Amino acid sequence: MASTDDKVILKSSEGECFEVDMAVASHLQIVKSVLEDCEGSSDKVVSLFIVEAKYVAMIIEYYKNYVELKEKHEEGGFEEKLKEFEKQFLEQIDKKELKGLVMAVNYLNAPALFDVVCTAIAKHIENKSVEYVREYFGIVNDFTAEEEAQIREEHRWAYDGVNDD
Amino acid sequence: MSQLPHRIIVEILSRVLVKPLLRFKSVCKLWDSLISDPQFAKLQLRQSMADNKNTCCRVLLMTWPPKSVDFEESTDNVNAVRNLSHPMIIEHSLSCFYGIIGSCNGLVCLYDEFNNILLGSPTTRDYRELPKPTGSLNHMFGHGLGYNSSIDDYQIVFASKIKADGFRETGFNIFTLRTSTWRRIQGLNSVAVSFEGPGTFWNGRLHWLRIIQNGTQRVFNIVSFDLQEEKFKDVLTLTEYYGSDIFLLELGTSGKWLYLFCEKRYSHFEAFVMEVNGNRAAWSRLFKFPHDRFPGYGSMALHLTKSGQVVVNFNGWQLGLYNPKQVTVEYFDLGNCLNEFEAHVYGESLISSNNY
Numbered sequence: 001m002a003s004t005d006d007k008v009i010l011k012s013s014e015g016e017c018f019e020v021d022m023a024v025a026s027h028l029q030i031v032k033s034v035l036e037d038c039e040g041s042s043d044k045v046v047s048l049f050i051v052e053a054k055y056v057a058m059i060i061e062y063y064k065n066y067v068e069l070k071e072k073h074e075e076g077g078f079e080e081k082l083k084e085f086e087k088q089f090l091e092q093i094d095k096k097e098l099k100g101l102v103m104a105v106n107y108l109n110a111p112a113l114f115d116v117v118c119t120a121i122a123k124h125i126e127n128k129s130v131e132y133v134r135e136y137f138g139i140v141n142d143f144t145a146e147e148e149a150q151i152r153e154e155h156r157w158a159y160d161g162v163n164d165d
Numbered sequence: 166m167s168q169l170p171h172r173i174i175v176e177i178l179s180r181v182l183v184k185p186l187l188r189f190k191s192v193c194k195l196w197d198s199l200i201s202d203p204q205f206a207k208l209q210l211r212q213s214m215a216d217n218k219n220t221c222c223r224v225l226l227m228t229w230p231p232k233s234v235d236f237e238e239s240t241d242n243v244n245a246v247r248n249l250s251h252p253m254i255i256e257h258s259l260s261c262f263y264g265i266i267g268s269c270n271g272l273v274c275l276y277d278e279f280n281n282i283l284l285g286s287p288t289t290r291d292y293r294e295l296p297k298p299t300g301s302l303n304h305m306f307g308h309g310l311g312y313n314s315s316i317d318d319y320q321i322v323f324a325s326k327i328k329a330d331g332f333r334e335t336g337f338n339i340f341t342l343r344t345s346t347w348r349r350i351q352g353l354n355s356v357a358v359s360f361e362g363p364g365t366f367w368n369g370r371l372h373w374l375r376i377i378q379n380g381t382q383r384v385f386n387i388v389s390f391d392l393q394e395e396k397f398k399d400v401l402t403l404t405e406y407y408g409s410d411i412f413l414l415e416l417g418t419s420g421k422w423l424y425l426f427c428e429k430r431y432s433h434f435e436a437f438v439m440e441v442n443g444n445r446a447a448w449s450r451l452f453k454f455p456h457d458r459f460p461g462y463g464s465m466a467l468h469l470t471k472s473g474q475v476v477v478n479f480n481g482w483q484l485g486l487y488n489p490k491q492v493t494v495e496y497f498d499l500g501n502c503l504n505e506f507e508a509h510v511y512g513e514s515l516i517s518s519n520n521y
Contacts, residue, residue, distance in 0.1 A: 099169060102169065102173055102177075103169065103173070106170075106173055114176070118173070118176045118177045118180055119180050121177045122177050122178070122180035122181045123180075125177075125181065125185070125189075126181055126182060126185045127185070128185075130188060130189065130191050130192050133189060133192055134192055134193070137168065137169060137174070138168050139168070139192055139193050139196075140193065141192070141193055142193050142194050143191065143193070143194065148191055151190055151191045151197065152191050154187075154190075155187040155188065155190070155289075157184075157244050157247065158184050158185070158187040158188040159188055160242075160244045161238070161242075161244075162188075
């Protein structure tokens with residue numbers, strides 16, 4: 001059993017507190033650097049000002065499993081097991097929430113999960129229409145009708161097989 | 166919800182396949198310029214090579230005119246097979262011969278019987294005509310297209326036995342894209358040993374399969390040419406893969422993998438992948454299936470689709486998808502394909518030969 005010294009408290013934007021093992025929290029570069037800055041202080045609370053509680057929970061869940069799987073499969077097979085978990089992890093997240101999650105992960109500077117979420121968003125939009133993608137990312141079309149028609153004509157075949165469901 | 170910062174958009178889009186990226190050029194002006202940016206093309210290529218999850222391959226068929234086949238599409242999709250379009254290709258009559266020099270990072274290099282060389286991307290349709298070499302391409306044997314990372318440049322190589330003045334001597338001709346110049350290097354011993362066809366560019370080197378005498382035995386061996394050092398190296402000898410029962414053996418590549426496809430006479434197809442981990446390389450079996458239900462011999466497994474079907478070149482006359490589980494074959498509609506074709510797998514990318 002880890003002692004309380006190995007714990008850190010992460011505080012969400014709403015003020016909700018999450019007690020996390022250091023082994024898990026150390027994957028978040030921002031937590032690491034904050035703790036290094038106040039080394040020696042008994043206060044181990046890190047405020048994640050802009051990150052909502054639901055995202056803090058997701059990120060903790062990911063790295064908790066990451067750390068556990070790594071320990072359990074030291075001899076090999078870690079990457080495979082992690083991929084299995086990642087699939088399951090992503091299935092329970094709403095597609096719109098992926099955007100909030102990627103912002104949170106970017107802020108916390110957690111490279112492994114950043115790659116996972118970016119890839120998930122990439123896979124999500126891959127077979128989607130241009131209109132869907134604009135709406136998903138909140139992008140305003142700044143082409144004139146003529147410009148857009150011309151650019152679509154250039155790679156007409158790339159518009160085939162789109163499915164927005 | 167506020168918009169994602171551009172830096173994160175770049176990270177996401179660099180993980181998207183080439184085809185949707187070409188579609189997303191019409192999302193807005195910023196995305197159009199990002200997707201057209203040569204630096205982004207390199208980032209996207211790096212991401213797709215890092216893990217095979219993002220590699221998208223196609224088959225190039227050297228028909229008249231050459232065609233590109235998207236084997237991830239179903240065989241009845243009319244857009245699965247596309248003719249390569251370029252003035253050099255259309256101008257020529259149906260009887261013109263086209264050959265492939267090689268492919269690398271989404272670029273393919275073609276030549277015709279008049280020594281014209283075309284380098285470009287069938288995906289973005291961005292091509293570049295290259296100066297003709299001094300020696301004739303009709304006399305070349307081993308050839309290939311590769312990327313030299315030390316100078317961030319693409320290079321074409323071919324071995325021939327005839328110098329510009331007609332004197333017969335084995336040498337290697339190298340073309341460097343940035344300077345757009347050909348030069349010839351002599352005195353490479355390995356060149357004298359026979360190896361043929363387009364080399365497979367993988368891990369910074371061009372690889373060819375050849376048959377060599379190993380004591381009293383004839384064995385397959387993989388020879389490679391290092392573009393940075395301009396030297397030949399033996400990679401490995403495949404002692405177990407030579408015998409009267411081996412019909413065909415071929416190399417291929419996808420992302421970080423080097424494939425070895427093998428057909429055993431009256432028996433089966435199998436494919437192995439070589440994975441490199443640091444300095445160690447290991448072969449592991451990708452698939453193996455009996456082919457006794459196929460008509461004739463000389464059919465070659467070219468690749469594996471994401472859904473687990475095998476892309477097969479049927480004797481150079483038809484291209485199809487073989488489903489090993491259901492034992493079914495579906496053929497792509499190649500139109501009026503009257504010649505026996507050469508088939509070559511290449512990866513898709515946004516890399517443009519005109520940015521070098």
